[in-house]
Amino acid sequence: MGLYPEIxxxxxxxxxxxxxxxxxxxxxxxxxxxxxxxxxxxxxxxSSPYLRRLFDxxxxxxxLLDQRGSGRxxxxxxxxxxxxxxxxxxxxxxxxxVLRRHLGIERWLVWGGSWGSVLGxxxxxxxxxxxxxxxxxxxxxxxxxxxxLLTRGLGKLFPEAFERFLALLPxxxxxxxxxxxxxxxxxxxxxxxRERAARGWTDWETAIIPAPPRxxxxxxxxxxxxxxxxxxxxxxxxxxxxxxxNDEGVVLRDAPLLKDIPGTMVQGSLDFGNLLGTVWRxxxxxxxxxxxxxxxxxxxxxxxxxxxxxxxATDKYARG
Numbered sequence: 633m634g635l636y637p638e639i640x641x642x643x644x645x646x647x648x649x650x651x652x653x654x655x656x657x658x659x660x661x662x663x664x665x666x667x668x669x670x671x672x673x674x675x676x677x678x679s680s681p682y683l684r685r686l687f688d689x690x691x692x693x694x695x696l697l698d699q700r701g702s703g704r705x706x707x708x709x710x711x712x713x714x715x716x717x718x719x720x721x722x723x724x725x726x727x728x729x730v731l732r733r734h735l736g737i738e739r740w741l742v743w744g745g746s747w748g749s750v751l752g753x754x755x756x757x758x759x760x761x762x763x764x765x766x767x768x769x770x771x772x773x774x775x776x777x778x779x780x781l782l783t784r785g786l787g788k789l790f791p792e793a794f795e796r797f798l799a800l801l802p803x804x805x806x807x808x809x810x811x812x813x814x815x816x817x818x819x820x821x822x823x824x825x826r827e828r829a830a831r832g833w834t835d836w837e838t839a840i841i842p843a844p845p846r847x848x849x850x851x852x853x854x855x856x857x858x859x860x861x862x863x864x865x866x867x868x869x870x871x872x873x874x875x876x877x878n879d880e881g882v883v884l885r886d887a888p889l890l891k892d893i894p895g896t897m898v899q900g901s902l903d904f905g906n907l908l909g910t911v912w913r914x915x916x917x918x919x920x921x922x923x924x925x926x927x928x929x930x931x932x933x934x935x936x937x938x939x940x941x942x943x944x945a946t947d948k949y950a951r952g
């Protein structure tokens with residue numbers, strides 16, 4: 633099946649969403665097609681032209697945006713004076729509503745990958761009337777136990793990399809929440825401390841990629857690396873701004889709120905997030921959801937089997 637051909641936006645802009653933030657957005661495909669909103673991962677990675685190609689451009693009006701502080705949105709999280717206190721799950725969900733109204737869209741399909749799946753799920757639970765369907769991949773729910781797995785649990789599988797990861801932290805913080813500790817370093821007024829911490833964080837994220845090649849080219853770009861590490865640790869260190877009762881997962885707890893929204897989850901069998909069983913629990917708690925497991929695939933939505941399953945899902949909802 634594969635990806636659809638490359639396309640370019642027919643419209644784009646910078647939207648003032650308040651708090652001094654301007655969010656980049658673009659639309660491509662068919663202006664009269666079924667609206668689809670694409671939520672990138674990270675948090676903080678920014679959107680990618682690749683994501684446009686998961687949708688039939690003749691059937692969909694495809695909307696992409698760079699969430700607060702990422703990509704082409706301003707101010708960028710890599711800038712030390714950027715105020716991160718106004719970059720939370722609630723702020724970003726509010727931005728989605730501002731964008732939806734700006735584009736004159738009543739309801740849209742929501743596609744999300746990794747952090748984008750957390751955001752998409754919570755957005756659908758909070759604004760169920762505006763979400764027609766959900767297509768999610770590399771599924772996460774933002775629960776604290778997921779963060780603990782990624783920042784501590786996987787240390788048993790990658791002990792050498794984990795030792796280097798912890799070594800950058802003050803000794804009295806190595807037994808606590810690594811994400812929060814790294815975020816404190818990234819917020820340091822010393823640029824050298826910030827840079828070492830951003831590099832340490834992205835080195836760990838690279839080390840835990842489950843299959844080769846273990847490289848993320850964008851992590852070699854200083855601005856991207858800093859903005860990404862700062863935003864991820866900001867969210868990971870603050871319960872994803874979902875509340876203090878988020879250990880088992882607010883999103884999973886509220887899964888029944890999705891009962892009137894059909895959805896497809898495409899999950900790689902080698903995605904380490906599967907170790908917690910969250911995606912299976914979510915599937916069984918969400919009436920009308922479909923779970924597609926892709927063998928020999930990890931957290932990357934760009935692998936061939938994942939692409940085929942994701943395109944099949946968007947094609948199905950286009951026909952619907």
